[in-house]
Amino acid sequence: MTEVSHGAQPLELGNANATAVTGTGTSEQWLARYSNSLMGVFGNPQRVLVRGAGALVWDADGKEYLDLLGGIAVNALGHAHPFVTSVIASQLSTLGHVSNFFTSPTQIALAEKLLELSQAPAGSKVFFANSGTEANEAAFKLARVHGGKERPTILALEGAFHGRTMGALAMTAKQAYREPFEPMPAGVRHLPFNDIEALREALDDSVAALVIEPIQGEAGVRPLSAEYLKAARELTREHGALLILDEVQTGIGRTGDWFAGIAAGIIPDAMTLAKGLGGGFPIGAIITFGEGPSTKLSAGQHGTTFGGNPVATAAALATLHVLESANVLANVRTVSDIFAQGLGKLDGVTEVRAFGLLIGVELAEPVAAGVLAAALEAGFIINAPRPTTIRLAPPLNLTAEQAQSFIAAFPELLATALAAHSSEGNS
Structure with a gap:
């Protein structure tokens, strides 16, 4: 038997062929295996995620992220909800x-x-x-x-x-x-x-x-x-x-x-x-x-x-x-207001379209992809559906404190994206 680590408890797998299924590896190693075995219809994965708890996930290198995309509005209660x-x-x-x-x-x-x-x-x-x-x-x-x-x-x-x-x-x-x-x-x-x-x-x-x-x-x-x-x-x-x-x-x-x-x-x-x-x-x-x-x-x-x-x-x-x-829908409305008010007053943000926890953040410059990249490096998972738009669709039980942590980080994320955009324009 071989095992693949999924957090604290390993998952045992039968090794039916000669290809070893290893339980350890860096993100770089896993991504190399990905490119050799999976169709490229999704492009290159941004990270190799191995574990989640609530609105948090961890990658194969042990780095923690706040998941503000929720599997694109799928993980309504976050990851590994104990009752579910x-x-x-x-x-x-x-x-x-x-x-x-x-x-x-x-x-x-x-x-x-x-x-x-x-x-x-x-x-x-x-x-x-x-x-x-x-x-x-x-x-x-x-x-x-x-x-x-x-x-x-x-x-x-x-x-x-x-x-x-x-x-x-x-x-x-x-x-x-x-x-x-x-x-x-x-x-x-x-x-x-x-x-x-x-x-x-x-x-x-x-x-x-x-x-x-x-x-x-x-x-x-x-x-x-x-x-x-x-x-x-x-x-x-x-x-x-x-x-x-x-x-x-x-x-x-x-x-x-x-x-x-x-x-x-x-x-x-x-x-x-x-x-x-x-x-x-x-x-x-x-x-x-x-x-x-x-x-x-x-x-x-x-x-x-x-x-x-x-x-x-x-x-x-x-x-x-x-x-x-758990009256989660009330939490959706409360945290939505926190995002709308907190992000809406930041420089470089022209509009926040917040419908519960489906949120579009409109930027003054077409740097959404750069904000996404900076956010990932800083430990936040978000989405950029358009050049000027950031989309958030986090777990519906996201806490106010977790929302505030992203709002506090956003000016630096935007500044990093703007600097990279300016550099590209001058090169």
């Missing part, structure tokens, strides 16, 4: 996977809980998948079945990101993601962001569905206005089209409410979820609202092998339990 991990271990010790020829108590209970939290009307249903892109694939199929051949058009927005599988990619607006795989599935049109008149002109009786994110995360944390969301609901209903909210990133308390669209008073025809739902364990879902949308997909028209398995649904139930019982 205990529930996962307990479920695995009894029943791990059964296929969808069968169901389990955790699958049913989670569906019921999501219907309750989303205030879904009678007749509403849930389908479980494994990720956000899979949830949006289900939404794509739902729109196709609803529209039939007579209503072939699906509307999405410029700046949208709905995933990388083909149906979800067709609804995603970024050309760099789409171009290598064209032709895309037909019938998707992208409208100008937050433009009600463009929406009004596009929505006619040929449209099957409008798919929108209440806040676009990958585009730099850009919110749709309350007026746009209201118009989207009214116009889709008027023309018999589905309104589908992609809450993969904004759902499950990320914005300080369970769901951003529903908090704005919008009851969609369907809503997709993933990311924070499993607290770090892979799970996705689509909720259909009311009997009409909920009867569109019939037996055999869609499916998944792993979706809704007992472990994933147990992990989600445990995550929702902690979010509720």
